[in-house]
Amino acid sequence: MSADLVHLVTAIAQRARAASLVLATASTTQKNAALLALAEALPAAADALLAANARDLAQAEANGMTKAQIDRLTLTPTRLASLAESVRQVAALPDPVGQELDAWTRPNGLRMRKLRVPIGVIGIIYEARPNVTIDCAILCLKSGNAAILRGGKEIFHTNTAFAVLLAQALAAAGLPPDALQLIPTTDRAALTTLLSLDHLVHCIIPRGGESLIRFVVENSRIPVIKHYTGVCFVYLDASADPAMAEAITVNAKVSRPGVCNAAEQLLVHSSVASTLLPRVATALARKGVQLRCDARAAAALAAAPEVPVSQVAAAQPADYTSEFLDLILAVRVVDSVDEAIAVINRDGSAHTDVIVTADEAQARRFQAGVDSAVVGWNASTRFNDGFEFGFGAEIGISTDRLHARGPMGLPELCTYKYWVDGTGQTRP
Numbered sequence: 001m002s003a004d005l006v007h008l009v010t011a012i013a014q015r016a017r018a019a020s021l022v023l024a025t026a027s028t029t030q031k032n033a034a035l036l037a038l039a040e041a042l043p044a045a046a047d048a049l050l051a052a053n054a055r056d057l058a059q060a061e062a063n064g065m066t067k068a069q070i071d072r073l074t075l076t077p078t079r080l081a082s083l084a085e086s087v088r089q090v091a092a093l094p095d096p097v098g099q100e101l102d103a104w105t106r107p108n109g110l111r112m113r114k115l116r117v118p119i120g121v122i123g124i125i126y127e128a129r130p131n132v133t134i135d136c137a138i139l140c141l142k143s144g145n146a147a148i149l150r151g152g153k154e155i156f157h158t159n160t161a162f163a164v165l166l167a168q169a170l171a172a173a174g175l176p177p178d179a180l181q182l183i184p185t186t187d188r189a190a191l192t193t194l195l196s197l198d199h200l201v202h203c204i205i206p207r208g209g210e211s212l213i214r215f216v217v218e219n220s221r222i223p224v225i226k227h228y229t230g231v232c233f234v235y236l237d238a239s240a241d242p243a244m245a246e247a248i249t250v251n252a253k254v255s256r257p258g259v260c261n262a263a264e265q266l267l268v269h270s271s272v273a274s275t276l277l278p279r280v281a282t283a284l285a286r287k288g289v290q291l292r293c294d295a296r297a298a299a300a301l302a303a304a305p306e307v308p309v310s311q312v313a314a315a316q317p318a319d320y321t322s323e324f325l326d327l328i329l330a331v332r333v334v335d336s337v338d339e340a341i342a343v344i345n346r347d348g349s350a351h352t353d354v355i356v357t358a359d360e361a362q363a364r365r366f367q368a369g370v371d372s373a374v375v376g377w378n379a380s381t382r383f384n385d386g387f388e389f390g391f392g393a394e395i396g397i398s399t400d401r402l403h404a405r406g407p408m409g410l411p412e413l414c415t416y417k418y419w420v421d422g423t424g425q426t427r428p
Helices: 004-023 028-044 046-063 067-073 076-094 130-142 153-172 188-195 212-219 242-254 276-286 297-300 319-320 337-347 358-367
Strands: 098-103 113-119 121-126 146-151 180-182 203-207 232-236 262-271 288-295 313-314 327-336 350-356 374-377 414-420
Touching: 004 146, 004 180, 004 188, 028 046, 028 130, 028 153, 028 327, 028 337, 046 067, 046 076, 046 153, 046 358, 067 153, 076 130, 121 130, 121 188, 121 337, 130 146, 130 153, 130 180, 146 188, 146 319, 153 180, 188 212, 203 212, 232 242, 232 276, 232 337, 242 262, 242 276, 242 350, 262 276, 262 337, 276 297, 276 327, 297 327, 319 327, 327 337, 337 350, 337 358, 350 358, 358 374, 358 414
Parallel strands: 121 146, 121 203, 146 180, 232 262, 232 350, 262 327, 288 313, 288 327, 350 374
Antiparallel strands: 098 113, 113 414
């Protein structure tokens, strides 16, 4: 490993730690001023941002990336406007720093207070989505944390252009630009160095494919908040409304197939497999979805001439636990909600799973029994998203059990500490 690279990353972390101590006590007004400056700067810099993104997209095409993968990389005027709006929404959210979580007085008169405080320095490791740079930066800023951003080579030019705007917005508000830094290299050794700096960096959040996340977990000395895969299920129960079942399944699979909250698995109750599955499969086939079916699902579709034979294949065992990130959906027939729950808990990734049903008792049984971060009723899996939850944005989606689970907003980027106020007490 190059000594110069180690020095570069260590220096970034040292500056981030110093900046974090300033940001931790910055006022809400000052943090919001930086956010609003960024919201104004994003559309104003559209030409430069789109030009940088075009360089990344050209390289992605040359490297043979899939259409779904390129979509994740793409920055458009509409997506840029959405980013600016998410910045404004975060500025409008309550500041979590300093919130009193609990308070009590001991018999000796000591006043105890439990207060929300920033974590400190957060390293964000991610791959191909340009919105991650902005989403993570603004949430860290509002929650008083310094952030070290390490994006993938696929989106390097776009991220570099974003980093310039972040530094300018911080400076305009009188905050240290070092509070939000991008590691200016895609060399894997830089990541390895970052993961070793446990005396300077307090938390790592990886966002990307399973191989990246496993690399981070296996090589980090720093606590990691993560999810490995998004093997998300839609279960169509016996009483599912057909039109709703079709709309939810198509949206969950097709709207953005390359993201972690897209549906990868479809379960259908056996009592409606012969009627409901052909309707849903026909709608999916029209959108170009390839269906990988178990024997009972294949039999139900054999009587549905609207579903092209070329788009139906026998599922292989690995398909039932796969995150396809493409227009591919594994389909199975089950005999009860309890079987659906068991299948999801065995084959899913504890990310996002939904039931479509008119029976509230079955819905609540499903929501209680499925051990996932987000469990929905009559709604698309695609709603597992910080923006949709009203968080303004998200730092990531966690399938861990400790500290944070599901989409992580501002409160999940804080820890707490105790203030103890006395009047001269000493311990006997």
